[in-house]
Amino acid sequence: MKLVEAIIRPEKLEPLKDSFLKADIKGMNVRQILGCGNQHGWIAHNRGSSVMMNMLPKIEIKIVVADDKVEDTVKLIIDTVRTGEIGDGKIFVKPVEECIRIRTGERGDDAL
Amino acid sequence: MKLVEAIIRPEKLEPLKDSFLKADIKGMNVRQILGCGNQHGWIAHNRGSSVMMNMLPKIEIKIVVADDKVEDTVKLIIDTVRTGEIGDGKIFVKPVEECIRIRTGERGDDAL
């Protein structure tokens, strides 16, 4: 099993959820983070003063998938969220040793 | 060392904290996420229209434990948070290579 962790633009969450729905990927979880990378943020105006916002809100999506589904999932994400402009985000793949469904106690790929 | 990552129902956080306290597990961290899985969410009524909430608030708990404590921890979590109904959540176990206590610089299991 692998954990596919994607950091994406907030406005891409809805399209990505739709893509997953079509591809029948059901389990995932999502949280809000602040990220900084190559993207520079935007200029805000505070009672006249200009201020640079350097940490931008991003969404982190985590999906645990069976080993053989990793590439498909990665591709699906890239296809859905890529805009080609700085700030598109990153995908990280990490090992997961075990997965347990709390409700039933099932383990391994069955539990996904 | 392993990272035990449990996704649970929000209302189970307090009981789980109590269980941990009893089992003398002290270090952990917690965050709010939105999850979707087999559980369907609930119907909300918005000025008359019914709307389906498909992402549900969940709590993610992370505990890093020594290798030999993983099973106990998993068992403890399952025992405390299982209701037997859809939406009980998942536990993932992931490898952790190193742990450092910032205050002292200690490493490895001592730092937990």
Added chain:
Amino acid sequence: MKLVEAIIRPEKLEPLKDSFLKADIKGMNVRQILGCGNQHGWIAHNRGSSVMMNMLPKIEIKIVVADDKVEDTVKLIIDTVRTGEIGDGKIFVKPVEECIRIRTGERGDDAL
């Protein structure tokens, strides 16, 4: 590649961002968590009653770095955020198998 995950005091985020800027570490992401460990929290007063706050707000920083940069990063973090008092936090190092830059599709260390 490794994921360096640091749990720090909220008030140390700004100094840490400055240190990273100086060390030219650009990519990272940040979120708010609640943590409990050896630190005991503080006493709050609620209309007269004293209550113990046992989960404290912490910041979790995640940085994915090439294998050879792990030690430097860890050291930098420790140097910047250590106060020597309980509650300084922890650093966890975890394996990352793959990293993909969504914008370009680049993989591996190049994508960082």
Added chain:
Amino acid sequence: MFNPGDIAFVAICSMLVFFMTPGLGLFYAGMVRRKNAINTIMSVMFVCGLATVMWFVFGYSLSFGPDAGGFGVVGNLSNAFFHGVSASEAGPYTDTIPGALYAVFQLVFCIVTPAIVVGSLSGRMKFSALFVFVTAWLVLVYYPMAHMVWGQGGLIAGLGAVDFAGGYVIEISSGISGLVACIILGTRKGYGIQSYHPHNIPLFVIGGAILWVGWFAFNGGSALSANELAVQAIVNTMIASAAAMLSWMLIETVLYQKVTVMGAVTGAIVGLVSITPGAGFVPFEAALFIGGVVSPICFFFLTKVKEKFAYDDALDAFGCHGISGIWGVIATGLFAQTAINPVAHWDGLFFGDTRLFAAQMMALAIAVLYSAVMTAIIMLLLKKVMTIRVSPEEEALGLDISEHSEEGYPAFSGIDQ
């Protein structure tokens, strides 16, 4: 002769009605997604500045100045810059308070009306376009409507139709304009699929509470005097809003076995709208009926009709204000009593006289047509000369950042130390 009691009453009512506009901004903002909260507040708040300055410069004159050309449609410019409108002399509309106070009381109504309209356009309109739209709408819709209904020699008043506190001028004009404008503007992306995203219900409640309280001043103050009529209007307003809240809760209970805060407060608001035109004309029992019936009507429009015709009346300016306002002027034609307020020349249909009812229907037709046509012209012209919608990317990102470079809660996460 000035009466300090009346001055005190109308002055304080003006303040409370002024409060309604920011209140509306908060009410609206609570209902939108977090990424559009700033844009929503801004779209409402800027009207406080714009409409006031316009009112002083020429708006009051176009609305309440001497009739221009005798058509009863708009005033002339002889009161521009409050020329002839004084804090020390009574105006042409009432004797016991200064003309300038009357002008201020009318101003606060003029501020809130376009602010209602913008609710229909929420979440996708460029702010620059909205600014131009509101300016044009005040000149082409609001001032003429106010003149026709309340101005000297006004066309609608001439028909014998009555409007105590703004059924035609405020509720119908804003509701109908909202509908027309939102259709021309187009729906938000993903409209229909993902519609439930209020980000802050307590904020919505704060705004709703301010609106509710302000409305007592709105209807009560419309008596322009601290007298029996003001009391009649306040009591009616209380009864109608309460009845509408309860009947909305009843509908929800029957349909879903649950009541919601958004529903209950929406019920109260449509109840307030529905009694606005008749507050100073109908007896108490009628208020109970008017309020009790408005919720099912609106509920039907907010759910079935809106879905069926798929217009994106984002924050329901039409569904809440337009529809309830229409019901309100009809109900006034049904239940008004000359004994309560001799400004109505005839009793309502329910009491056996058809004349007032007929006048109300005629006036309603004029108000609906006039607002619809004028708003359509403004929007279509605007569409020709400037970009009125943000791009799909900007819409997805949220108008707060794209239009204002400002977020609602920048340091709220606790991360941004």
Added chain:
Amino acid sequence: MFNPGDIAFVAICSMLVFFMTPGLGLFYAGMVRRKNAINTIMSVMFVCGLATVMWFVFGYSLSFGPDAGGFGVVGNLSNAFFHGVSASEAGPYTDTIPGALYAVFQLVFCIVTPAIVVGSLSGRMKFSALFVFVTAWLVLVYYPMAHMVWGQGGLIAGLGAVDFAGGYVIEISSGISGLVACIILGTRKGYGIQSYHPHNIPLFVIGGAILWVGWFAFNGGSALSANELAVQAIVNTMIASAAAMLSWMLIETVLYQKVTVMGAVTGAIVGLVSITPGAGFVPFEAALFIGGVVSPICFFFLTKVKEKFAYDDALDAFGCHGISGIWGVIATGLFAQTAINPVAHWDGLFFGDTRLFAAQMMALAIAVLYSAVMTAIIMLLLKKVMTIRVSPEEEALGLDISEHSEEGYPAFSGIDQ
């Protein structure tokens, strides 16, 4: 003869007092966990609808109508549907304002009172049960209490006891009822262990500020005229609330070396409660004393007594309103002066006359007993005929979702785009 100044004053005061009920909803909501915010707001807001309609239909009549049967306990139904309550004629209670305005001013009091009670029941009561409870409570507790204290031929008034703006009728009746009802309802799960979970202190402050401002109208307006007595009441209200805020801050400083916003605002509120019964009877210096002393008393009850007896008076309706109200009526018996308000037949104990004090004590006993017994009956009956508590699972999940399918901040996370 109607006086426009008085009409203006009482009308505007009614609006500001009406504002207190949503204000109380926000005040309460800020103090609860996020998962119960909607339920808390709903539990308070629906009273605006329910109590108003009931008031119009029969509540006013039961409270202020002619005495039924001569027992001085409740009115008869001759004023049902505001029959004989008119916007154009003075009522039996005052000459300078219309009877309907008096009814409205009394209505806004009647709305806020059950809304206070629900604070004790927060976080575990089924909304349907709460709805029935409030309906029954208004009929069986509020209307009789109002009649006994303020109605024509009322029992408590007949004793010579005085209550300027609602010590017995509002504060004590709601506080005692809250205590009794919360004991019968039972504590929240985990009560005592995990009690500190306000989710939004600024919201609490918004509500607190609205309450504070409204209270000036509450006490001032109770003079029913813009006269010397109203001024006396307003000044006393200001002094007492300020003194109570300072003394609460002092207690916190002594005990914890820190002052809190929740503490300071709570201090102000208990100060406001404490001066309510005596605002139009006591001299300024007494207000300073009454306010200064109420905070330690309440602090003691909120901490020691509540802990010792382990009742879960969730948002302290008893601890804040009941206790301070009791202190307030006692203090009125101590410091009232006939020279300030001849409605009091005798001076207070402090000025050497025991009669008023004795009357106050008797009235207090009646009010406490009556509220306690009636509320107990209602709750015990309710428990027999319907489920009054949510299930432990629903309680853990939060009443917002389980009872209303609505959340306080659905799209706040910024995730739910």
Added chain:
Amino acid sequence: MFNPGDIAFVAICSMLVFFMTPGLGLFYAGMVRRKNAINTIMSVMFVCGLATVMWFVFGYSLSFGPDAGGFGVVGNLSNAFFHGVSASEAGPYTDTIPGALYAVFQLVFCIVTPAIVVGSLSGRMKFSALFVFVTAWLVLVYYPMAHMVWGQGGLIAGLGAVDFAGGYVIEISSGISGLVACIILGTRKGYGIQSYHPHNIPLFVIGGAILWVGWFAFNGGSALSANELAVQAIVNTMIASAAAMLSWMLIETVLYQKVTVMGAVTGAIVGLVSITPGAGFVPFEAALFIGGVVSPICFFFLTKVKEKFAYDDALDAFGCHGISGIWGVIATGLFAQTAINPVAHWDGLFFGDTRLFAAQMMALAIAVLYSAVMTAIIMLLLKKVMTIRVSPEEEALGLDISEHSEEGYPAFSGIDQ
């Protein structure tokens, strides 16, 4: 003879002005980081308690009591404990309302003024030090300023300078004091680098709306009667604030092509400040000009001047209140008309008379110097005798936890179940 209309008006205005102080607390709190929200609210709210009790005990007397020693600088103690200040007799300052009502109306001004000052000190001052500072500041700055401008035999009034609703007494004194105090206190850590951290703009808007509405009561009520002058003041206030909002939006549009809510509301507020001293003296057109011009002036100070001199006027008490207040008193010297208000002995410079303008300039110099010197003395003394700043660690952690052990949104995350 008392006039109920006047009593009603001044009483209600007092309530609305009182509302401004919590409003200011929310306005300020929305602008700070979440970790300092509680401290900010506390710093403003406690003044409601402190200033009220002080006012009753000796503050009113020092401000409005008979002149002490004939210097026109401060009153004597003969009205301590409101001795001679009665709810049933007119005071020395006006005939149509009771002396105690006048004292209350003046009190609500006295509450809000130090609350403005604390905005400059936000985010780093120990609360205990702030408490002492405000106490000392009221005695040494506010009471004398009020006496000099509005008291019997006051020095500044004696020059012939005029101040309708608090240009010198409130705006300039608080703004200048804020500047001086914040310089002595020192900047926040990291000031300049990381300055954009409002945590809750809707909260800021709620506060701003309360301020805006309250200001109509603030300026209108300063006529102390529901008369022509009150109307003049209200109309001027409306026009000036609207004009200032629009001109702020214009500046932002020109410079950034975007308008912000924080900008627009700030514009409205500086407009309100600017018209405060002249509201009851200048004609409507002048109000348009005064408001239209104040935004560029303040914008320049908030951006260029503040940056250049690097003082950390955290929430811009000086930039908004000081500067606009100064412009306001100058503008009053330019545009006042004796025909509008004969309290001004001469017309303004614009109408050809130099005497009022000269008096205003002299008064301005006195007010600025007096406030600056006194505040400096207080702060420097305080620094000697106690710790006035929190430690750098506490500052980084946030003053909410370090100073109050209380957070703004403890259970908001949804985690803390």
